[in-house]
Amino acid sequence: MSIHKAERRSVILAAVIELLATKGIGGVTHRAADHAAGLPQGSSTYYFPKKSDLLRATAVHLAAELAKDCDELQIAFSDIVAKQGLDRAIDYVALQLVESLAQAKHLQLARIELMLAAARSDDLTDLATLLSVAGRRPIEFFVSLISNGQSQTAIDTCVGLIDGIALMYVTGQGAKPSAAQVATVLKSIVKTNDNTTLSRTD
Template structure:
């Protein structure tokens, strides 16, 4: 008899992403209470028990959904950097404003659902310390990623400006995705991008009395 020595295969990352994407859709449609293992399985079109095999607790499922939003955001930023035309001139502030305006248009337009999902999770984290800690960790990761992204593009934005810019970006995005979709226009977004960049730069220069 040949001994059985097959190893357990590693988790299927594509399947994990499929489950998390289903969680995003359910968050938007039904809120946090609609995100259960059974509902995620049904939405993803997978056999019952699949989600619980990947995410042992409901909190783990919510954290995975939050991480998926961040992964997709980072992928969008990386793609934008890859396909962006070569910079003309050295005005890093102007380029940063354009970059943020474009990001807001994309996030509040075609990708509106994923950011509604992350705001749902942020509110739920007020009642779930473990989820709050996981989201805080993701936001710190996002700050580091954004700083590196800006450095790669040669924008000249000081690192101290990044955290306040992210806070203001989050506030602007919340207003855009929770308001009427038709209100998301370049005319509405451009002043927000200016305020985000100028506010971040001012905060970086601020010295408490």
């Protein structure tokens, strides 16, 4: 595939994400995708003949967008732990989560639309798992950084709580979470882990 083709595909998929976030699944058509991408009519149909093809490719593209930047953040986290301690590093993680949530609100809305579409279409069923994992990955990534060997159940509970708060915010059902609120949830993991360690040594 030429660079030109790869770029055009990316432009189309980014446009579909915006359509999903602003107009919902019903607003996604090949014609609308071409218009939103600023490309000639027929462009999206050339790459993705069926709507299910277009939605599937968008889901994969969206999953990659939701999961990116984790490597750089891990380096920053490790540096803060080494220089300022775990508490300050957790505050940093909480701030990054809140900021990324605000910046990626449209991605989360698109994720919800695609997950609903996947639940209603046999052709797209597998996308629900892909998007669920991708949407939670940044949160799970941060939680795993501070969990220090904590049980998977505790991690899953923490991730589910933060993900639920995030989804309430992006759908307008709740206020934007503060870094302090998220930090409190994250620090509960560390506290639980410390208590578990103490009970094992008693």
